Amino acid sequence: MKKSKLLLAAGIIGTLYLIYLISYFTNAVSSTDGAEAIGAGIATALVMPHMVCVIIAVIFNWLGWAFKARWGALVAGIMYAVSIGIFSFGILRLSGVLLAMIFCFVVFAKNENTSEKNIIES
Numbered sequence: 001m002k003k004s005k006l007l008l009a010a011g012i013i014g015t016l017y018l019i020y021l022i023s024y025f026t027n028a029v030s031s032t033d034g035a036e037a038i039g040a041g042i043a044t045a046l047v048m049p050h051m052v053c054v055i056i057a058v059i060f061n062w063l064g065w066a067f068k069a070r071w072g073a074l075v076a077g078i079m080y081a082v083s084i085g086i087f088s089f090g091i092l093r094l095s096g097v098l099l100a101m102i103f104c105f106v107v108f109a110k111n112e113n114t115s116e117k118n119i120i121e122s
Helices: 005-030 035-066 070-086 091-110 114-121
Strands: none
Touching: 005 035, 005 070, 005 091, 035 070, 035 091, 070 091
8 A cells, every 4th residue: 555645635634623623722711711711611621522533533544644554544534433423513623524534434445455355365
């Protein structure tokens, strides 16, 4: 398997989304006072599982691209899908994760695993 341009694009999209997500909620918590800070903290706590799934997805996305690993694309695609299922908010925010997930699954489907192919043929 050669290094995939789709997986690279998914990694860039996922990383940019993750940077946006972390900076948005960091600024929301730090720039408010009193009751607003409590509300922003609760909102951040609710979004935390989504953030963790995106972090894991981005890590496996880059591992899959760097090591040309088909399993990395699969795990990243699954984690992007889980992050969508956990917390999908707003079509603009969802589109980045959705596009990265689709790219990961396309890369996984297009690249055959040679060890699986050899087992089937023998």
